[in-house]
Amino acid sequence: DAGITQSPRHKVTETGTPVTLRCHQTENHRYMYWYRQDPGHGLRLIHYSYGVKDTDKGEVSDGYSVSRSKTEDFLLTLESATSSQTSVYFCAISERTGNLNSPLHFGNGTRLTVT
Amino acid sequence: KQEVTQIPAALSVPEGENLVLNCSFTDSAIYNLQWFRQDPGKGLTSLLLIQSSQREQTSGRLNASLDKSSGRSTLYIAASQPGDSATYLCAVLEYGNKLVFGAGTILRVKS
Numbered sequence: 001d002a003g004i005t006q007s008p009r010h011k012v013t014e015t016g017t018p019v020t021l022r023c024h025q026t027e028n029h030r031y032m033y034w035y036r037q038d039p040g041h042g043l044r045l046i047h048y049s050y051g052v053k054d055t056d057k058g059e060v061s062d063g064y065s066v067s068r069s070k071t072e073d074f075l076l077t078l079e080s081a082t083s084s085q086t087s088v089y090f091c092a093i094s095e096r097t098g099n100l101n102s103p104l105h106f107g108n109g110t111r112l113t114v115t
Numbered sequence: 116k117q118e119v120t121q122i123p124a125a126l127s128v129p130e131g132e133n134l135v136l137n138c139s140f141t142d143s144a145i146y147n148l149q150w151f152r153q154d155p156g157k158g159l160t161s162l163l164l165i166q167s168s169q170r171e172q173t174s175g176r177l178n179a180s181l182d183k184s185s186g187r188s189t190l191y192i193a194a195s196q197p198g199d200s201a202t203y204l205c206a207v208l209e210y211g212n213k214l215v216f217g218a219g220t221i222l223r224v225k226s
Contacts, residue, residue: 004158033214042119042204042218043159050212058213090158101147101166104206104214106158 003027004107006091012113019078021110023091025071031094032074033104034058034066036087043090049074081114088112117142117209121217128195129225136190136220138205143183146208150179150190153202153219162203163190195224 003026013019023032033048035058045058047066055066063085065077078085089110095102118141128134138148147166151159163172165181165188172179178191188205204219 035216040218043206043216045213045215048213092159101164103149103161103164104159105161106151108158109156 004091004093004105006089006107006110008110009108010111012115013081014115015082016080019081019112021076021089021091021112023074023076023107025074025093027093027095027105028071029093029095029105030071032068033092033094034064034074034076035090035092036060036085037090037109038087046076046089078112081112083114086112086114117207117215119205119207119215119217121203121205121220123220124218125221125223127223127225130195130197132195132224134192134195134222136192136203136205136222138188138190138217140186140188140207140215142209143186144210145183146210148179148181148188149206149208149214150177150188151204151206153204159204192222195222197224197226200224 005024007022034046035043037043044060046064049055049068067075091107092104094104120139122137149164150162153159163179165172176193181188200223202219202221206214206216
C-alpha cells in the first residue's frame with residue numbers, strides 16, 4: 001500500500017464548528033487530492049495540490065479550504081461545518097512528475113458526521 | 116462538463132462466471148482511464164490504467180478495454196470469485212488534470 005495516512009479516521013462535530021482533516025504521505029509524490037464520497041454521487045474533487053503552496057479548486061470547493069506547507073502534508077479545513085458536509089473524505093496522491101499516466105493512490109478515508 | 120456513467124449499478128453473479136462492467140464518458144479529451152476497486156470501509160485500489168493511446172490493459176483475470184472515440188470502457192473479470200465482491204469504479208483524467216469518477220458498480224459474487 002502507498003504510504004498515505006488520513007487522520008482522524010472518524011469524527012463527529014457540531015454544525016458551525018471548524019474542522020481540519022489531515023493527509024500525510026511518505027511517498028514524496030507531487031500531486032495530492034481531497035475527494036468526498038456520497039451515495040449516488042461517487043467521488044467528487046474538492047481541492048487538489050500540485051506542489052507546496054500550489055493548490056486549485058475542484059468541483060465542490062465551496063465551504064472548504066486547503067493548505068500544503070510541506071510536500072508530505074495536505075490539510076482540508078471545513079471553515080464552518082454544515083450537515084451537508086457529512087461524508088466520507090478521501091485523500092489521494094499521484095507522482096505524475098513528467099508522467100500524466102501515473103496512477104492515483106488513496107488513503108482509507110475519514111468518516112465525518114456533522115450534527 | 117465531463118460525465119462518467121457506470122452500468123449496471125449493481126450486479127450479482129454465481130462464482131465462476133465471466134462478467135463485464137461498463138463505463139461511459141461524455142468527453143473524449145482524456146489522458147487516461149483508470150479502474151479502481153473499493154472494499155467496504157476502505158479506500159480505492161487502482162486495478163488498471165489505460166492510456167488514451169492504448170486499447171486495452173490486462174492484469175491477471177482482469178482485462179480493461181478503451182474505445183476513446185465512442186467514450187466507452189469495459190472491465191472484464193474472468194472466472195469470478197467471492198473475493199472479487201467489491202465496488203468497482205472507473206475514472207477519466209481530463210486535459211485539465213482532474214480525475215472524474217463514475218458512481219461505481221457494486222459486484223457480489225455468490226459462492
